[in-house]
Amino acid sequence: MSLESALDGQIVICAGPGGVGKTTVSAAIAMEGALRGRQTCVVTIDPAKRLADALGLQALANKPSRVPDEAFEAAGLPPAPLDAMMLDTKTTFDDLVHRYARSEDRAQSIIDNHFYQAISGAMSGTHEYMAMEKLYELYWMGNYDLIVIDTPPTRNALDFLDAPKRMTSFLEGRLLKWFLVPAVGGGRGVFRAMNLAAVAFLRVVQKVIGADALKDTADFFANFEGMYDGFKERAQAVYELLRQDLTRFVVVVSPTDQAVEEALFLVSSMTSHHLHFGGLVVNRIHPRFPGAAGDAVGTPLGDRLAQIAEEFEQVRLREERCLKRLESEVPNRRWVRIPYMNTDVASLSSLNDVAELIFAGSGHLARD
Structure with a gap:
């Protein structure tokens, strides 16, 4: 299982509910593209500084910044053409007004x-519209072979697609x-x-x-x-760009009932809107903990460990039911699993680990 097809186009849009790891997945996909030699830019909406830290940057602004070669070298990776930026909704709107x-x-x-x-x-749809506007701007600049967009969290399936129409x-x-x-x-x-x-x-x-x-x-x-x-023409151009074959949509989801429900509705909506589905990433899956108590069985510590292991097993079983539902709705070859990691993804090295899981069995492993 791999998301290799997601890199067939020039634009990757990561969509899904909030809190499922879209920002991390977006950065990992972008890094994979850059390590393959493609001029790449990732656009995030996450104001948290840890992504900038992971990329070796002091901060992310509304204009692309190049990830320094030293950050790749420190992670044991070859330097790659990767730019990153954080969407500033107000500044992007101001730029449109000036235009x-x-x-x-x-x-x-x-x-x-x-x-x-x-x-x-603050207006409903503004963040989604400006994310798509920034995508359009970067695309027509012509500087990038690959653009990866981390979309705002959405409660409705395709807020980012409908936002230009609602704005105008x-x-x-x-x-x-x-x-x-x-x-x-x-x-x-x-x-x-x-x-x-x-x-x-x-x-x-x-x-x-x-x-x-x-x-x-x-x-x-x-x-x-x-x-x-001018706004209407721009919004229509953005809408048409989203539907072109060069744009691929990756849905990021966690293995919970609510997130899976939203993700399946999102995949279905993409199909009905004739958008190109690039794959599904199921993030933060808990592992099995067999024999967690070990030789401590029958002791207070062992009993507590056994209880914790049982609680984790119940979580895993609930997640397994979610995964089975995904298997019944989305072909298995179109999605990948990422396990729950015991540390934050806070460096290029750890982002590379995520990219390896996303693109396992494809061009990624050939670099190792």
Whole structure:
């Protein structure tokens, strides 16, 4: 079992619920690509510093940083062309505003707007949309043979796929703009030329959030006029890129009932959306502990060890049931198992160990 087919394309998107190890798997896949000589970039959404430490970097920023040769050499590995970055949602959104605004003054007016500052990092779908936007940007730069994206945790199957549509739908909401744009003028003329229902609505809103907040919101939509087409075209281009054969989706899951349920729904949704499934990674599987008590059986320590071993065995049996369900739904050759590791994956050496498990039996072992 190997995820060799995941590297057949140019883009790998790691998806799945939170807390299953997507960031580690993404970094391991990227390192494997780089060690095969491909110019590679991994984009993570995990702000934890341990990934940067593992890659031998001081920190990860919104622009790619090259993993130093010394980090590979310290891990006993040949230097490889691997870049890494951490998605900054706000900065990526700001870059889009600068790209599509009619002028630099208008772009700065939007970025300084309090309403924009509130939604640019917190609105539903923003993180997913900006992850896909960063993917599109890196792809069209043309600097990379392989791009690996660590997607935000998702409760719904394909939030990252639907996010561009939801974002543009919000930004061009006709009803919202109809209510808000007349408020730009401020003062007593704010409600002029509006029907009575709209006037009553805005007066209530103004009392609740205040005139300044209402004006900020109105200014935001007014300044965005003329930018909607650019955002829509970009979102459509991202959507088409996700469906191309060069893009492969890897689902990362832990062996729990809830995670497996989400993963199977995700795989099914990918099929219905005509996306290219690159494989499934089942992470953090507990091992069997036969005879854990050993010669200490019948002693307090031995009895306690036996109890702990039995508890672990129950965990393992629950996980085995989850694995059997996966086997019945997803062909075995399309997924790999990664055991629960007793140490954090906090170095290139340990990332290489994960990559060996993911790509066992393929090109990885040929390097050893």
